Amino acid sequence: SPTAGVRKKKGTFWVLVSPLSVPPLSCLPDRLRERLLPFQKEGIRFALQRDGRCMIADEMGLGKTIQAIAVAYIFREEWPMLIVVPSSLKYPWIEELEKWIPELRPEDITVIENKADVGNLSSCKVTILGYGLLTSDAKTLIDSLHKQRFRVVLVDESHYMKSRNASRSKLLLPIVQKATRALLLTGTPALGRPEELFMQIDALFPRRFGTWTDYAKKYCNAHVRYFGNRTQWDYRGASNLDELHQRLSSIMIRRLKDEVLTQLPPKIRQRISFDLSKDVAKEMNSSLEEWEKLMRFPDSGGSESSSPFIQVMGLITRMYKQTALAKAGAVKDYIKMMLENEKLKFLVFAHHLSMLQACTEAVIESKVRYIRIDGSVPSAERIHLVHQFQNEPDVRVAVLSIQAAGQGLTFTAATHVVFAELYWDPGHIKQQFRAHPLPYCQRDPGHAHVGDAESKVPTWM
Template sequence: MTTSLENFGTLEYVQDKYSKLWCWKITGKLAIDKISSLSSKAWYGENENEVIIEDSTDSIKQLKLLMDRFPLEILSKTVWQRKIVKTYAPKPTLPPIKHKLKRAKPGEQFRGKLMNFQKEGLDFLLKSSGNALLADEMGLGKTVQTLSYVSTEKQTFPVLIVAPLVTLNNWEREIEKFLKKKSRNGRILESNSPSVTLIRTGKSKELPKTDIYVINYELLLKRSGDLEQVGIRTIVCDEVHNLRSKTTQKYKAVKKLAALPTVQYRIGLSGTPIYNRGSEIWPIIDILKPGLLGSFKEFCEYFCYVNDKGKAIVLENKRASLRNELQKHVMLRRKKADVLKELKDKVRYKEVIASDTDYYLEELDKIWKKLEDEQKEAQTEFSKSASYHRAIQSERQIAGVAKLPHVINFVKNIMEIEESVVVFCHHKVIHKLLHESLQEFSPVSIIGGQTDSTRQDQIDKFQKGESKLMIAGIRAGNVGINLTKAKYVIFAELDWSPAIHRQAEDRLHRIGQKNTVFAYYLIGNGTLDDHVASILVDKSYEIDAIMDETVDTYENKDKAALILAQIQDKIHSK
């Protein structure tokens, strides 16, 4: 049998012709010479340059030692991987975290109320000494649990929060909402929040002394030198799966900062921390709890096999044991179904995302000038009202365009968890752009102008699971359809009428829905979305309490005049 230039022979699991025992057959002159010098329990095979070695733990170790220096082509890969896993099973050296969690009470610096399962999350973080992976499913409040921890554990400040760019403003808002300021003499200042420095530039300069620093992954390497000087004690990595490759600059930057002598606490947050590729979980754990999974080589030898492309893939029969190892020592993961009794049957979130404010303000200027001209020329109250209406609809459309790239990114993040998702939008141009940009998910659509048969065909494909993504016009898809296949609904644009949103949500939240429905309202930062959201969301983010029971179109002249006055303010402050 011929071998590749990279291999010195072959290795195959065979049944010995004479003893009828299963053994290992090795071919290749150099390989035979080497294994013969390592093992006394080897004998010649039927052909020249062929040797048989017994199947035992010692033999596996000897073969492994040989192959580290002289690679063999493995012809029985599945058997070899099974034998290697069994032979090199690691021995845990760290005491496991207790599984029974109490409902911990957050410290005086925390403002707000935790659900019971979130109190258990706080207890987990306290028992793990703040070196942990919080891997709750999306929507269970990993942010608030983390903030409750930094307000409860001793000497956690200054805190460094590293997160995706689109989440930085949300972190800033959540800090202000949930944390109280603590003075130097230890007194709690009820009406104040901790000082926050939002780092938005890569230019190196001395950072001010603040309680919390917030930065996105892409800038971290450029500012790591400045951050090394401020005495960071806690590092929080949001969406920590961004660090799943140990060759990236952001991983190297976080690894370096996490190793600083001042850093005592390292927390990773992600609803999707474990991917199919085994090598991707190791860098994350290496930052949070170095040594838990051994060296990268040891980790791969035990948990993984290498595919044809040279990637380390977690063995199917080792995925459960890897998850258990993580849960014993570093990871807490709860699914929505685990804590369903504490959740409302419909949970809504206001999510602030970035937007292209330069484009938005430039287009607003054009809208305002056109409106002023139309108002001067209008001869009737009807004409003036229609003019206001057109201006408002134009503003809504440019707000949708301004935040579109970040809406697409948000949808893709949700799709990573392999759940069915419905995205509602308002304008046809936004619908078209979403459909084009998310083609990788083969979306189905509901939009005005479809025939009844086409519309029903799209619904049926979604309900049968043939497509996991539905893009629907909020007024075309808000009534008369059943989308219970999904439990996630995303509002890429906001309608003026709360009743429209309620009806759209209820396409998912209806008889036949077995899961809690999670609705995400995406607010474009720097646009008038905030004003629209104030109609839909109260100050405490408890959206359930503010949805209007009566239909209010918000399209009369007085309301429109108020909105356009705000547009004018924005233009003048440009």
């Protein structure tokens, strides 16, 4: 009943949590509250009933970020807040924070760019930190993080903490443990591999599941292996999974798309922003200045034999190529992050060969099977590759040229689409959604990810 409370077992955590003590969602900003879907409100209440310490493990695309922001907002009087994310998600998080929390000003948010970049920590309400900076040689940064005493900590893609021996796991663990409120967000909680869950559980609730040795023996089927005269403990197994999952249900909420399908829109579009390096930004700003000059003085940019139209189109083509090179590294990181979810099957669209190659390299480096269709692939072979993607579960990525794979091919096995680039003709993008109708009625809604550079580059780039 609404007033009965939630009883939690003594010894394995178990306290009485009264729903009456949960703050009402009416305190959220109007725009944020009105955007929340019913299952997202349920996730927020789940976190609030646990005093803001839990794991939100919803499947990718179900809005873990907006749920975390809502919970963090309710505890805003306890900020400063630390948000730990993969490098490719730093700027999307800034966009989401500014979208849903209108009172946050740009100067309230700082992004730590390097291991010595700690000057703004004490003056900002929100600090965003990439996992890549959590290394054993980052003493200045780690000391500053501990000194700041973040009372609210959000850890996105928390499965990055799965290794007990990784520096980032060891460095992040005490920061999460000391926080008053801590949310771990992951779409891939590794429920079948208990070894990878321990650090995340221990970050939220130290020793709740015992020491590592206790946990490993009970849930990882820990046993000794013999290699000649040498012995080694093997923790890669699984045991007592029903009990583990039952205990996890008190600290983790997980919903799959199939379970909330009726609440979801047919397609979900998400823009992924990233920062440009100083050198690249300088080069692109130079091109923009040339563009602005050409717009003001059409006859100033070329020889007498070249028309203003040819000059403009030449500059547009050059700038379009520049954006591909500028985004390639960030796109690779994002694709690798998506591949952390071993069940995800998705398409990646690009236009320039340099971007197609960067996307291909990301998949190869992740040791995942893929197909690639560009202008060099004969028509007959394209049909074979599509069949391969559609019917072989371990072929998880299709790297596709926007023009070469724009019509006549169907990829209904995919649930996500990544546009590494947008073609300058919007009709081509609409064509992709018509040509590749992502399944949603019986299975999942489509989820489109669009890469975008945080710079002064025109939107049609």
